[in-house]
Amino acid sequence: MKVLIISGSPRKGGNSETLVNRITAPMMAGGAEVELFRVYDVKYQGCIACEKCSDSKDYCVLRDGFSPVYQKMQDADLVIFSSPIYFGRLTGPLKCLIDRFYAFFLRDFTCKLMEGKKFVAVTVSGAPTPQFANEMEFFRDWFVGMMKMDMVGALHWGDLSEKQDVERDNAALAEADKLGAELAASLA
Numbered sequence: 001m002k003v004l005i006i007s008g009s010p011r012k013g014g015n016s017e018t019l020v021n022r023i024t025a026p027m028m029a030g031g032a033e034v035e036l037f038r039v040y041d042v043k044y045q046g047c048i049a050c051e052k053c054s055d056s057k058d059y060c061v062l063r064d065g066f067s068p069v070y071q072k073m074q075d076a077d078l079v080i081f082s083s084p085i086y087f088g089r090l091t092g093p094l095k096c097l098i099d100r101f102y103a104f105f106l107r108d109f110t111c112k113l114m115e116g117k118k119f120v121a122v123t124v125s126g127a128p129t130p131q132f133a134n135e136m137e138f139f140r141d142w143f144v145g146m147m148k149m150d151m152v153g154a155l156h157w158g159d160l161s162e163k164q165d166v167e168r169d170n171a172a173l174a175e176a177d178k179l180g181a182e183l184a185a186s187l188a
Contacts, residue, residue, distance in 0.1 A: 030188055104147060
């Protein structure tokens with residue numbers, strides 16, 4: 001099994017990455033190949049609305065650090081999106097990448113590639129959990145509703161302001177471990 005993690009966090013080893021590592025640990029123990037793609041590590045630009053992607057089988061015509069993601073998503077059995085919540089939303093670079101997913105659509109807004117692709121959404125925030133858990137609705141609306149992907153798991157955890165706060169939150173770690181075990185069993 002191939003798992004692609006798309007991280008929208010600028011913090012290596014931060015709260016979202018720690019939770020994702022806990023989620024993927026059982027899959028790796030079962031032999032899964034896990035790859036981490038950090039959007040903050042590459043040079044990229046935003047969608048330029050050229051529409052060339054919707055007229056061809058190719059992905060986005062822009063050639064930059066985001067270019068490899070399209071094929072990596074195609075090849076993955078599971079995609080995990082992770083991001084801290086900054087001022088109520090996903091981080092800007094992750095949202096910029098998601099905007100470039102327009103390349104997966106035809107002009108009539110049917111998704112040409114991702115239908116049925118399994119994914120998980122993981123978000124963390126410094127605010128209490130209920131205030132910013134609504135970003136999960138974004139994933140459901142766009143990735144499930146528009147792209148026809150299959151959301152097989154979600155985890156949002158709040159009150160995590162400092163880089164290692166999650167390591168002291170046994171409930172958050174337990175939820176990540178539980179989700180990881182469930183995913184490893186169902187995707188094996």
